Amino acid sequence: MTILQINNIETYYGGIQALRGISMDVKKGEIVTLIGSNGAGKSTTLKSISGLEKVKTGSIFYKEQEITNKPAHQTTLIGMAHVPEGRKIFATLTVKENLLMGAFSVSKKSVIEERMEMVFGLFPILKKRIDQKGGTMSGGEQQMLAIGRALMMKPDLLMLDEPSMGLAPIIVEQIFDIIRQLNQEGITILLVEQNAYQALSIAHRGYVIQNGEIVLSGKGTDLIENDEIREAYLA
Incomplete structure (x- = not known):
């Protein structure tokens, strides 16, 4: 079953076109990753899906319901x-x-208490920090908190934008282990990530975006072996 379907969307920042006819899909139970260089349109794609940026043309469907330009609080x-x-x-x-x-x-x-305990089960450090202000925590702890906050809504689709950014390698490994675990527990994942090797290693499928356009797609393992991808993103 396709849980997310994106059809030929175009998004602009003022007069600057950020997305140029993006089409992609995510099936229920998958981890799908979107990789590309800085400014390629990865974050804009997620914002367009969740309603944080307006789509000028094209359509977005979630569970077969059109959600194009639905406000972010409603997509949640x-x-x-x-x-x-x-x-x-x-x-x-x-x-x-x-x-x-x-x-x-x-x-x-x-229900709130049950979900909070679920989050603490994934991220025990958050239980130890329960009364600590978020801004005083480390980058890794803040990332865990951001994911935990999203999980409090018990989503079917979790979209993650650069979860490894600025984190130490050991914390990155922990975050990716959690992503795998969440997927195994039934959450569909759409992952934007600059660490292309890590992302493709756990993804069922991947898309490559350049200058606001999808230029390549395939199984995660196949993209890792692709010479162009290796040279551009894995070298």
């Missing part, structure tokens, strides 16, 4: 979660308060 309510580049946690709020913000539409206290 239908089962999509977007962890943006740079984490974007609430720096002045505690870990617990950040997680509660992730469950803004959940009214049952027991």
Whole structure:
């Protein structure tokens, strides 16, 4: 089953065209990665899906329902979660308060507590930091908090934008292990990542974006072996 279908979308920043007819799909249960250089359009693609940027032409379907230009707070309510580049946690709020913000539409206290314990099971350090303000934590801990906040909505599709950016190698390994685990537990993942080798290593499929256009796609393992990809992104 295709959970996300993107058809020929174009997105602009003012008069500058950022996406030029992007088409791609994500099937339920997959990890799909989008790789490309800085400024290629990776983050804009995720923002266009989640409603943070307006799509000028084209269409986006989630679970066969059109969501083109649906506001971000509404896409969250239908089962999509977007962890943006740079984490974007609430720096002045505690870990617990950040997680509660992730469950803004959940009214049952027991459900919130259950999901919070699930997050603490994935990221035990967050339980130890529960009363610490987000802005005082390390980069790796903030990334865990950003993912944990997204998981509080119990999404079917989790979109991650550069989760390894600025993190030490050992923390990067932990983050990618968690991504694998979440996928094994049934969450579909759309991953934007500059660490192309790491991303393609765990992805079922991948897309390569250049100058706002998809130029190549295939199985993650096949893209790793592609000479052009190796030279451009894996060297």
